[in-house]
Amino acid sequence: MKKAGILNRHLAGALAELGHGDGVLVCDAGMPVPAGPRVVDLAFRAGVPSFAEVLDGLLAELVVEGATAAEEMGGANRVLLEGRFPRLSLVPHERLKELSADARLVVRTGEARPYANVLLQCGVFF
Secondary structure (H helix, E strand, O other), X not given: XXXXXXXXXXXXXXXXXXXXXXXXXXXXXXXXXXXXOXXXXXXXXXXXXXXXXXXXXHHOOOOXXXXXXXXXXXXXXXXXXXXXXXXXXXXXXXXHHHHHOOOOEEEEOOOOOOOOOEEEEEOOOO
């Protein structure tokens, strides 16, 4: 049994299958989930787990070379993402939904704040 890192077996396994250039959508409970990508749904109750908790857990285990979010987001979500991704790309929310269809993995959180969504692009560690 793992003693650290992501303990959810479905999420840990999905992360191990990712490669350079693969997309990972981390989204709130209200984001429409596209039909193509593998989905790991972590939502338990409204706000649990939070977008920030899940994102920080993923960033501790993934190499990320880019991130895209909706330009409509504001407030705490904008501060959270701009603090973690200095070169955050912003697109209209409808475009983010279109881009999400090409993601390899969707991680759905229980977040209930609007626009708590980010599309990560995996990098390589070397």
